[in-house]
Amino acid sequence: MEIILMFAAGIIVLIIAVLAISRGITxxxxxxxxxxxxxxxxxxxxxDALESKKR
Structure with a gap:
């Protein structure tokens, strides 16, 4: 049971990390x-300023 919870927590952290990286890049x-x-x-x-000075 604990292994399943840790796996789920890992997936959530991975999703948050991917979202943060994509937002940072954009x-x-x-x-x-x-x-x-x-x-x-x-x-x-x-x-424009230089051209007006030449005239």
Missing amino acids: ERIRTRDVNVKKKIANLENRI
Whole structure:
């Protein structure tokens, strides 16, 4: 009986670990995406400023 309970507890812990890893990966991807968009917007603004200085 104890072996069955330990097996069930192990499966629950495994499921929780897989969910945590998948959420961590998706959060990293989202954060990276937002940072890249901010950097691109910043570079576009700098390009516009430099082009306006040339005129």
